[in-house]
Amino acid sequence: MTPVVKIENLVKRYKEIIALDHFGLEINEGEIFGLLGPNGSGKTTTINCLLSLLEYDKGTIELFGKQMKPNSYDIKKNIGVIMQNVAVFDALTVRENIDYFCGLYISDKALKKQYVDEAIRFVGLEDFEKFYPKKLSGGLLRRLNIACGIAHKPKLIILDEPTVAVDPQSRNKILEGILELNKNGATIIYTSHYMEEVEQLCTRICIMDKGKSIATGTKEQLKKMIKNTETIEIEAADISESALEELKALPHAYEVSYNGEKLLIRFSGGKHNLIRTLEYLKENEIVFGRVYSELPTLNDVFLEITGKALRDNG
Amino acid sequence: MFSHCFKYTFLDFIRNKTTIFWGVFFPMILGTLFNFAFMNIYESSSCFNEIPVAVVDGCDDGGIKGLIESMEESGSAKLLSARFVSEDEALKLLEESEVDGIIYDDMLEPTLIIRTGGGMNASIIKVFLDRYKTNASVIADIMESDPSRLPAVIEKMKAETVNHLELSNISNGNMNPFTTYFYNLLAMACLFVSMIGMLISINSQANLSSVGARVCLAPTSKAIQNIAGIIAAFVIFYTGIAIASAYLVFVLGIDFGISFGEILFINLFGVLFGISLGFFIGSIGRMTFNTKTAILLACTLGTGFLSGLMIGDMPAIIEKNCPIINRINPSRLISDSFYAINSYGWGERLAMNIIKLSIMSVVLIICGCLITRKRQFKSL
Numbered sequence: 001m002t003p004v005v006k007i008e009n010l011v012k013r014y015k016e017i018i019a020l021d022h023f024g025l026e027i028n029e030g031e032i033f034g035l036l037g038p039n040g041s042g043k044t045t046t047i048n049c050l051l052s053l054l055e056y057d058k059g060t061i062e063l064f065g066k067q068m069k070p071n072s073y074d075i076k077k078n079i080g081v082i083m084q085n086v087a088v089f090d091a092l093t094v095r096e097n098i099d100y101f102c103g104l105y106i107s108d109k110a111l112k113k114q115y116v117d118e119a120i121r122f123v124g125l126e127d128f129e130k131f132y133p134k135k136l137s138g139g140l141l142r143r144l145n146i147a148c149g150i151a152h153k154p155k156l157i158i159l160d161e162p163t164v165a166v167d168p169q170s171r172n173k174i175l176e177g178i179l180e181l182n183k184n185g186a187t188i189i190y191t192s193h194y195m196e197e198v199e200q201l202c203t204r205i206c207i208m209d210k211g212k213s214i215a216t217g218t219k220e221q222l223k224k225m226i227k228n229t230e231t232i233e234i235e236a237a238d239i240s241e242s243a244l245e246e247l248k249a250l251p252h253a254y255e256v257s258y259n260g261e262k263l264l265i266r267f268s269g270g271k272h273n274l275i276r277t278l279e280y281l282k283e284n285e286i287v288f289g290r291v292y293s294e295l296p297t298l299n300d301v302f303l304e305i306t307g308k309a310l311r312d313n314g
Numbered sequence: 315m316f317s318h319c320f321k322y323t324f325l326d327f328i329r330n331k332t333t334i335f336w337g338v339f340f341p342m343i344l345g346t347l348f349n350f351a352f353m354n355i356y357e358s359s360s361c362f363n364e365i366p367v368a369v370v371d372g373c374d375d376g377g378i379k380g381l382i383e384s385m386e387e388s389g390s391a392k393l394l395s396a397r398f399v400s401e402d403e404a405l406k407l408l409e410e411s412e413v414d415g416i417i418y419d420d421m422l423e424p425t426l427i428i429r430t431g432g433g434m435n436a437s438i439i440k441v442f443l444d445r446y447k448t449n450a451s452v453i454a455d456i457m458e459s460d461p462s463r464l465p466a467v468i469e470k471m472k473a474e475t476v477n478h479l480e481l482s483n484i485s486n487g488n489m490n491p492f493t494t495y496f497y498n499l500l501a502m503a504c505l506f507v508s509m510i511g512m513l514i515s516i517n518s519q520a521n522l523s524s525v526g527a528r529v530c531l532a533p534t535s536k537a538i539q540n541i542a543g544i545i546a547a548f549v550i551f552y553t554g555i556a557i558a559s560a561y562l563v564f565v566l567g568i569d570f571g572i573s574f575g576e577i578l579f580i581n582l583f584g585v586l587f588g589i590s591l592g593f594f595i596g597s598i599g600r601m602t603f604n605t606k607t608a609i610l611l612a613c614t615l616g617t618g619f620l621s622g623l624m625i626g627d628m629p630a631i632i633e634k635n636c637p638i639i640n641r642i643n644p645s646r647l648i649s650d651s652f653y654a655i656n657s658y659g660w661g662e663r664l665a666m667n668i669i670k671l672s673i674m675s676v677v678l679i680i681c682g683c684l685i686t687r688k689r690q691f692k693s694l
């Protein structure tokens with residue numbers, strides 16, 4: 001089966017900044033493919049090159065098995081894009097905006113009307129059809145933006161950080177919607193720097209940093225790539241240097257850090273890490289508060305490969 | 315597809331208060347201001363319309379002295395206030411701007427020196443003298459053929475000269491120097507529509523607007539979308555300029571010297587050119603929106619300046635130094651079309667102007683479409 005998207009050796013420079021450095025990926029039909037990376041890692045640049053909006057310096061891009069060019073109308077017909085910035089006409093109402101963009105793809109009037117109705121229902125804007133974009137809240141505006149991008153029922157849907165600055169209610173609605181679109185047969189590309197979202201949604205993920213693809217796979221595959229299997233976090237007010245040394249000597253523990261309030265121990269493999277840790281604390285009469293044990297997250301994957309956190313507050 | 319794009323661009327423009335303001339209300343406001351400003355100048359200048367001239371006697375006893383004296387006798391408003399002086403004195407007066415021109419009174423070949431920048435007054439003196447010369451040659455002919463008719467002919471001529479000069483000065487016809495300012499005002503209003511022309515191309519380019527990105531992604535030829543936009547803008551803003559023109563003519567009562575229908579006809583080409591210019595500037599280069607706006611403003615005001623929007627004598631100055639500018643300056647072509655109908659009727663001069671405007675418009679639109687056709691951007 002030919003992949004829906006195939007990018008090879010893509011290089012894109014903005015003057016001296018190298019935004020994409022021999023970047024490549026393949027996406028198959030039916031996937032929800034996540035592009036995960038910190039701000040400025042090149043996600044949006046990848047999307048814009050993919051869509052032939054941006055010139056690139058090197059590399060090949062194929063969509064649906066054909067080379068993508070600015071006038072590849074047969075390819076463009078099958079793509080729906082939701083850009084990072086809201087792109088709607090201020091002087092057109094919700095319905096008119098959707099109708100306008102849908103009409104650029106669908107010329108049959110009856111079919112267009114049906115698609116527009118479905119799109120409005122899909123994003124839950126039935127009560128706001130006659131509203132102008134200025135009167136919509138941030139979350140509703142994002143939903144309108146999405147409706148404009150997907151009304152024509154594309155086979156490949158690209159969403160560039162659709163949940164940035166969106167309230168939790170709208171965010172859930174958007175995420176559910178993406179799953180539904182996928183269930184109806186669309187292949188999805190989803191970019192984000194929220195790893196929780198990507199983890200929850202995507203079937204396969206490419207982690208990007210500084211224009212390079214640093215790891216690609218399902219979330220399980222990605223997590224298996226790293227040493228960490230468990231991180232234990234304990235609230236404790238007073239731990240001596242010698243105790244920290246002894247904790248680090250526990251079986252499977254490979255990293256211990258302490259900031260005066262929180263103790264953090266990372267383990268690689270092993271089964272009873274939590275029990276062993278707590279027993280040690282009790283035996284040495286160290287007072288402690290709440291305890292958390294976490295399985296590795298994509299943040300840990302990113303941290304281990306690049307040596308820095310995915311997001312500063314992540 | 316075309317009608318779909320037309321419909322929505324139309325709605326987008328007509329609901330946009332800013333564009334409607336610039337397209338419709340701005341020319342009205344400017345016209346009102348012009349009108350008030352000129353009303354005062356015109357009133358004060360028509361109270362004092364004696365034009366100071368120096369008359370230098372030639373070797374023969376010329377006829378001008380007699381003519382001027384007879385005009386004074388006729389008791390009507392005086393056109394020229396003449397001083398009869400020697401040549402040296404006359405030159406001094408001219409230098410000190412005491413007089414607007416010097417007439418060398420010579421029966422055979424009266425000549426004229428006019429102060430540069432003398433404006434309307436200088437032209438009136440010239441008209442006066444030309445008229446006189448024509449009459450003089452007629453008289454010379456009659457003297458040869460049938461001298462007995464001479465006294466009657468001279469009497470008739472005197473009366474005509476007086477009437478002609480007085481009437482054309484006082485009536486609001488061709489001689490009203492402010493009419494051309496309103497021609498230029500309408501020309502500028504047409505060129506201001508270029509801002510809307512620019513929006514059309516901005517809205518279809520990914521690096522200039524976010525809706526532009528969507529439009530670029532659609533499987534529809536951009537040329538169709540652009541042409542639909544241009545036509546929609548034309549319909550709206552042509553109507554806008556028509557309303558503004560109607561306001562100038564019927565509400566403010568400004569006399570353009572041509573019929574309202576003729577004004578509307580010329581507006582057609584003006585608005586078309588305005589939109590094309592904006593569309594073209596919007597399409598070229600990789601400048602930002604603000605840079606493009608600045609270029610357009612410079613074009614609109616610059617060509618307006620050169621066609622005499624701020625200084626009425628500008629086209630005359632250009633005609634002397636670099637006439638090609640007057641032939642191609644779109645603002646001048648528009649305002650000159652009004653002038654051409656007024657002065658020469660529907661003729662060659664008008665035809666040349668509107669043909670040039672139409673060709674320029676079409677070339678600009680085609681270039682704009684070609685440039686944006688398959689464009690990819692270096693940076694978004």
Ligand SMILES: Nc1ncnc2c1ncn2[C@@H]1O[C@H](COP(=O)(O)OP(=O)(O)OP(=O)(O)O)[C@@H](O)[C@H]1O
Binds near residue numbers: 014037039046
């Ligand atoms: N128009 C531009 N001119 C110059 N440099 C740019 C331009 N656009 C992006 N860059 C640079 O290219 C790199 C990649 O940017 P890009 O927008 O693709 O990142 P991103 O992953 O989408 O980030 P974000 O999460 O903030 O959206 C960054 O270093 C950015 O500074």
Ligand SMILES: [Mg+2]
Binds near residue numbers: 044084
């Ligand atoms: Mg981005």
